[in-house]
Amino acid sequence: GQNIDQPTEMTATEGAIVQINCTYQTSGFNGLFWYQQHAGEAPTFLSYNVLDGLEEKGRFSSFLSRSKGYSYLLLKELQMKDSASYLCHLMDSNYQLIWGAGTKLIIKP
């Protein structure tokens, strides 16, 4: 079957760096997205990878390796407002939408 795996929860310290991993098994691949979701709110788009490599956007970067079925989201200079769930989402070759369960990131002072 098709699925995405992410860690359920991670804890990090304000000002530090954290890497949230996402592994997937799908029938084909058409792009991978990362979203941020604060508790009780809607998800917001963070990044998109379709080719292998690193995409950088300010404090956030996302990496993709299609051969390994692997992506990560890297958050630098962590701030308390980064406490949220981070959702990995991809589209397979048939444009089917597959979502991970999300990683809850807790930032401590």
Added chain:
Amino acid sequence: DGGITQSPKYLFRKEGQNVTLSCEQNLNHDAMYWYRQDPGQGLRLIYYSQIVNDFQKGDIAEGYSVSREKKESFPLTVTSAQKNPTAFYLCASSIDRDNQPQHFGDGTRLSIL
């Protein structure tokens, strides 16, 4: 400002009752989606629509129905056949289904009385 609006924010359903959740977008997006999110879980796709007058079932369509009579609007009806409707419902839209990020509404929280 363009955006996607869901209403109501909170909704209560009685046994045997159908309820309809509204979703309107003024982003001129072709594709629209409905998701269900249960506590501590990811998003599960209920229905999606790629274009006006067309929609497709997602992973958990049973007990739900939709319509797409206008590009801007994609209402979701939770029918009495849906036995466990308590959840957070999210509507989203994207330019099209082709590798475009989704923009989400603020969600509707549905509970059973």
